């Protein structure tokens with residue numbers, strides 16, 4: 292075991308998988324020589340050479356469109372999009388092509404590829420650097436969307452993503468890239484895509500979160516220590532396909548449901564999950580299933596960002612509201 | 617035509633003032649009156665000092681991420697100095713000196729890098745569009761503004777900026793091609809500062825110059841010494857004349873250099889060596905313009921000293937004003953989503969206000 296941050300864990304996984312499988316290639320803006328602006332791909336070019344880890348021209352559509360061609364022809368591409376906000380020029384390639392190749396070719400061509408990108412707010416960044424756009428991808432059939440919240444999961448989920456036969460959008464909560472460390476096995480293991488994790492068992496309310504917000508919910512639970520509320524916290528880990536079973540089982544036990552996400556409210560992942568809870572666990576509910584989310588506004592620049600962020604205090608208050616409904 | 621004489625395919629570069637501050641070709645010197653020359657220089661100096669200060673403030677934790685302009689002042693001021701009030705400036709994000717010359721206030725520009733949207737509020741008569749962070753997308757906006765200029769028969773031209781890295785983007789191609797096909801009054805300034813974060817220009821394109829990309833679009837392209845404000849001025853002037861005659865867009869590649877980091881989160885020592893930086897330090901646009909003005913009797917070291925002090929005070933004072941603005945109001949983050957706040961948004965705002973009251 293070694294102690295790693297989320298960032299180390301992703302870096303280590305890329306090393307491990309590139310070592311193991313010669314077809315794995317990593318590329319993107321500043322990915323090769325510099326090792327990415329966050330240094331996630333640091334050392335890969337030095338170790339595996341420029342053919343397998345390289346800098347691309349500044350062109351997202353080429354990065355993803357190119358990755359599609361590579362996957363068709365025997366490589367396992369892991370393109371990096373520098374910030375999730377800059378994936379939009381490649382959205383056409385992802386939605387119109389990556390997601391559809393299997394279906395379009397009736398299974399003749401499949402696209403084993405992982406599109407990595409840092410996402411999320413709370414780092415006082417410029418415009419287009421903070422949005423949580425997992426719902427945009429999750430609503431496209433053919434894509435899988437994965438978001439780790441711990442170093443252990445980052446490694447296990449990324450390994451699973453790389454070995455998955457379909458395109459996986461791997462979103463990295465950059466706020467916690469370096470926030471904390473954890474013991475992580477140095478040998479290969481997988482955390483299955485599509486399986487949520489019950490972080491803490493509880494009786495009164497089910498709270499679902501992912502990415503950086505799992506940590507915020509944990510902080511909220513500390514704030515509630517004297518309130519005699521027993522929270523069951525679920526880290527969703529995969530947004531699409533998401534683990535309905537774990538959620539439903541939990542809600543059937545607790546009778547209450549809160550989903551917390553940083554993405555904007557309307558047409559977000561929370562709406563989807565609440566709908567599922569209503570369908571599958573309606574008779575168990577003791578309070579309306581609820582979401583705590585970003586406001587439906589453009590994420591403000593840093594001097595206003597605090598108005599947008601989901602804080603432990605807000606989470607704690609919302610939990611109390613649902614429990615005391 | 618300059619772009620014929622200085623054919624980028626033949627390796628020609630337009631230069632008027634060499635790096636020692638000497639005129640290379642008298643015939644090319646633009647007829648600028650003394651006041652204008654001094655104004656150009658003063659703006660470059662203001663840009664330089666504001667830039668150095670911004671970096672300092674950022675290091676002190678008082679300013680947010682900032683993209684330095686040091687070394688690129690001439691590539692910006694030389695261009696906008698050739699524009700008229702009614703012309704448009706469509707920036708990328710590293711054009712502070714050019715924006716200052718066009719009439720954006722330092723306070724506003726600082727406010728933007730301080731993390732406040734009000735820094736993007738350029739009143740319409742300033743004719744500057746807000747900074748575009750997604751690379752190269754603004755070239756298409758420039759083409760659109762130029763289309764409107766053309767069909768509404770406004771006598772105005774549009775200058776859109778992009779970096780060397782930005783020329784790799786689909787949006788660059790699409791925008792320039794669109795403008796070329798429709799003969800739009802668009803001037804595309806490529807600020808080739810040699811690096812796109814850690815990626816050198818050679819990794820962006822196989823072409824020897826960025827200016828020669830114009831050939832493929834069927835429009836003129838010219839490579840200019842971007843650290844020479846006079847060369848940038850005459851190249852822009854010519855492009856403007858063509859644009860106003862309905863002859864369409866021009867690509868001007870400003871050969872320049874980013875002396876500082878890409879942004880305050882970047883460490884350029886990882887990817888470039890000091891020798892390269894030293895080479896370009898010698899070619900500093902301010903140095904050569906100063907020598908030129910001193911030789912013309914328009915400037916002196918005493919004036920430089922006095923101006924530097926005044927500008928430094930002004931910059932400090934301005935930054936204090938910016939700092940005093942602090943955080944922005946909650947309403948501000950909601951207000952500009954739609955012309956009228958939707959009922960749902962109003963409800964979200966009210967709920968959140970109620971929450972704030974409760975925890976007060």
Ligand SMILES: Cc1ncc(C[n+]2csc(CCOP(=O)(O)OP(=O)(O)O)c2C)c(N)n1
Pocket residue numbers: 320349351373377380710749750751778779780781782783807809811812813874878
């Ligand atoms: C579409 C898009 N992709 C990636 C980025 C991240 N990014 C910001 S600046 C930059 C490099 C830009 O280089 P260049 O166009 O040469 O301009 P310079 O920064 O050198 O002025 C990158 C990759 C972005 N802003 N937009």
